[in-house]
Amino acid sequence: MSAQVRITGKVNDAQGNPLPGISVNVKRTTVGTASDANGNYVLTGNLKPGDYELEFSGVGFKTIQQKLVISAAANYEANQQLSPDALGLDEVIVTGTSAGTTKKQLGSYISSLKADELNKGVPSNVLQSLQGKTAGAQIIQNSGDPAGGISVRLRGISSVSSSSEPLYIVDGVIVNNATNRVTNTSGNYDGNNFVGAIGQNRMVDINPADIERVEVLNGAAAAAIYGSRANAGVIQIFTKRGKTGAPTLNFSTSLMVSELRKKLEVSQAPTKFGGPTDGPNAQTQDILTPSLVNTTPVTRYDYQDYIFRTAIGTDNTLSFSGGTEKTKYYGSGTYFYNQGIVKNTDFQRYNFRINLDQTLASWASLNMGLNYINSTANEKPDGNSFFSPMNSVTIIGNFHDIWRRDPAGNLMAVGERGRVNPVSVIEDIKQKQTTSRIIANVGLKLKPMRNLTIDYLLGIDNYTQNGTTLIPPFAYNVGDGFYGGGSTLLADRNGYASTANNNFLGVNNDLNATYTAEINEFIGSTTQLGVSQQYERNRYSLFQGRGLAPLIETVNGAATVLPGADERSEISVTGAYVQQNFRFWNSLFLTGAIRLDGSSVFGKDQRNQTYVKASGSYVLSSNDYWTKSGLANFWNLFKVRVAYGESGNLTGIGAYQRFNSYTSAPFVGKSTLNGSTTLANSDIKPERQQELEFGTDMAFFNSRLNFTLNVYTKKVKDLLINRVYAPTTGYSSYLSNLGSLENKGIEIVLGGTPVKTKDLTWDVNFIYNRNRNKAIDIGQALTLFSTNAGAPVAILQGEPIGVFYGTFFAKDENGGEVKNTKGIPQMEKGVQNSPLSYTPQRDANGLPTGSTLRKIIGDPNPDWTGSFVTDLTYKKFGLRVQVDAVQGVDVFNADFRTRQGVGNGKVAEQEHEGLLPRGYISATEGIYNIEEWRIDDGSFVKLREISLNYHFGNWKKLRDLNFMLSGRNLFSWDDYKGYDPEVNAAGQSTLLRGIDFGSVPIPRTFSLSIQAKF
Secondary structure, three states: OOEEEEEEEEEEOOOOOEOOOOEEEEOOOOOEEEOOOOOEEEEEEEEOOEEEEEEEEEOOEEEEEEEEEEOOOOEEEOOEEOOEOOOOOOOEEOOOOOOOEEHHHOOOOEEEEEHHHHOOOOOOOHHHHHOOOOOOEEEEEOOOOOOOOEEEEEOOOOOOOOOOOOEEEEOOEEEOOOOOOOOOOOOEEOOOOEEOOOOOOHHHHOOHHHEEEEEEEOOHHHHHHHHHHOOOOEEEEEEOOOOOEEEEEEEEEEEEEEEOOOOOOOOOOOEEEOOOOOOOOOOOOOOOOOOOOOEEEOOOOOOHHHHEOOEEEEEEEEEEEEEOOOEEEEEEEEEEEEEOOEOOOEEEEEEEEEEEEEEEEOOEEEEEEEEEEEEEEEEOOOOOOOOOHHHHHHOOOOOOOOOOEOOOOOEOOEOOOOEOOHHHHHHOOEEEEEEEEEEEEEEEEEEEEOOEEEEEEEEEEEEEEEEEEEEOOOOOOOOOOOEEOOOEEOOOOOOEEEEEEEEEEEEEEEEEEEEEEEOOOOEEEEEEEEEEEEEEEEEEEEEEEEEEOOOOOOHHHEEEEEEEEEEEEEEEEEEEEEEEEEEEOOOEEEEEEEEEEEEOOOOOOOOEEEEEEEEEEEEHHHOHHHHHOOHHHOEEEEEEEEEEEEEEOOOOOOOOOOOOOEEEEEEOOEEEEEEOOEEOOOOOOOOEEEEEEEEEEEEEOOOOEEEEEEEEEEEEEOOEEEEEOOHHHOOOEEEEEOOEEEEEEEEEEEEEEEEEOOOEEEEEEEEEEEEEEEEEOOOOOEEOOOOOOOOOEEEOEOOOOOEEEEOOEOEOOOOOEOEOOOOOEOEOEEEEEEOOEEEEOEOOOOOEOOEEOOEEEEOOOOOEEEEEEEEEEEOOEEEEEEEEEEEOOEEEEHHHHHHHHOOOOHHHHHHHOOOOOOOOOOOOOOOOOOHHHHEEEOOEEEEEEEEEEEEEEEEOOEEEEEEEEEEEEEEEEEOOOOOOOOOOOOOOOOOOOOEEOOOOOOOEEEEEEEEEEO
16 A cells, blocks of 8 residues: 655765756656755655665766665755766766656767856857867867858768768757858858858857756767657757755856957068059059059058957856756846957857756656757858958058048049959958747656656747848948848949848657566666657848948938848757666667658658667676676676667758749849759758667776777768759759768777865866768769858769869979969969879970869868866866867868968969069969969867866855966967868858858957856
């Protein structure tokens, strides 16, 4: 006969400190709770007399089972002390199922990062906070704008034409992280995203201060349970929840200062080639056209002093949490503001969050979450636009007085070919983007019978972006033009205005059931099954015009309305899965799963796909023979694992990309339909990924030394590629499944605690990643030339994806450069036998002759990446230092060549001063058009984060008062000839990587913060 019992106790660590948030459950029952802020817990439930086990578990601590005998008494006490779990094997990992599993049982590698590991280095973005902290991830900040986008690659790229970004999930809600540029100055809209746009991506909306932990699922076996959305891995974010106890108020405030980390040297030559510097008789200097032989004395300027500034920012969060046995709550409000290091740019964000956990009955509970975000960004054109601040000072010689004005006060034209004046960009061009977003979730957990749990989750991600752009009428002609949205030429002086909107709605429904069974005292079983339905709707519109009267800033006041855009898409993905796990003697774990998914974007014969996974892990150190052998005296943990998984890319093409589409245009008073230049293919298949992973986890000397090794092979077949098509068919390309790509790599995580005393603790951690990718079975080499900065990007059989493939310097038999009679290096010429083979030819003078040759000149895929973290705690002081490294990577430095071509750079200075022959940089006989000249070494070692904190403790009514001084991106040891080799002007593009063209440099940032509880 069951009776109501009450169990109380306290949970401490080895030093006697209370541990909040520790889960306390009566195994094989529905009775459970969590410890409060003081480590105390109280749980009540109907339990029959008999033997039970209390299970204590928490992130970062080993799970402990404690026997408890229930008799006729009503009250019981059970205290427990938990010890650290260095490798987190007892941490519960959620992998898309209703009930999580421990790392001990996983056959694949998953990293879990807690809040205090993420927020010590002034991160304004949760993806920034992950840099260098998880194995297998290459995380690159594409731009130094205050809300600059970030690209994430888990174990290399997983596609060619579509995204290689992982799936992002916040509290069970699938959230969108697209780059949708609504300020119309760069990138090309393809119906889904702006290809080649830097811009913001929407993870900038997530407040790092709200995060409890982040789980990164690298491998297909770990992510396969998400099926068609997980071909590039999964990043799961869990926000903070309320805990039992009195209300607690937390407050933190930070002051941030950002500045340009590295200033480029500019030419100081006292003369320039050619005639006057400005005005109607100005001539292009003869660095590019060496026929001009005269020189002109000039005054040299450093425009960097004008466009850059020291930027100020602040980050303030107020949160509250608490609750009772039945009701727990967490709420927060945040105001974040950060100026950009480029003048007149900034980003501000308001975040409001409420999380609620409500127990409805002993067998039912409800959880809800609501996050509202409102952000505003004042931007400048960025990346591939001559109107960007970076390009405006790169594309003109630095001998122009850009501050000159006419008698009426108007800025005057500067530069060769009537370039835009950088002062006009900073002072007159206005771009503003606002975003309003709601991320909401509601979940119901039922335990209708012993060992059975049923979960339902409804998640909604809904946001609206609005962007406006204004280029007022200039008092001078701009000769090179501006490309709005990648297509509309705005090459006049009459002004331009645009407004754009992007609306996104994503809904995911997940119903899961988990049944656990103890077959006997040695064997356990967990069966999980579920169904999911996901829906996404996107609406993008653009309205633009030119020819503005003075003081007019709206499109409806434009004299000429330009072609706009109205893009709409809807996709739906449904799926079902079943997963079975067996546990043997708490040391051998076997898991298998199968998932069926269907997507609306592919044809009826290809939209339904099946994915499987299987994994096993064996913890040798959990067996008695390990202890008896004496190995346990110094070797605490030895786990081996293997995993195989499949995943897909059922959202790899646009909603209607399998159809031939048409656009309308006026023609002699009538409407016409124009077909796409790409021939659609209704029978294309989704890309499919298969991955095999081996790994081991070890711990030595009472977990003072820890080691993890992962080895993987990941193959993606049926690549979606636009192949070249005969123009006589009326099309130039054909969407097809063509070939495969392969990633092979290793990941090493080494951690240790060299010193641990009462007052002093020293922890170190090292991560090493090595990934090799290549194209397979693509037949004749397929070369794709991008339009971004003229970077020649190719896919070649047997070579890494996205290599730079272009013209190169001619070399003699000794490896020296072939030069003409003036001493100018020459471009290689001869016979191109194949994409990877050529035969150089020489004329009677020994100079290159024949056709222009091309070869692989660079590779944006790094040889290896790594990070080193040291964390030192002495009494109340703490010091943390993180150093990141990226080695063996090339960058296509388009800005470097441009600076030389207009006479800004130090190579141009040498030519002006006669240290290099006249015409050395020219486009006709010099090296200007040799694409190899633009390849730069992008390897770097960077002081990513450093923080010094002092834990003051309690003071008057304040608790846990803490002061912290932090820095981010402080120093970079590299040989890069630009601002920062960590850059990509193509934003989140999978194929176009490592391109430096007009990107805002990543700033050096300092922060002083104060945290306290009330």
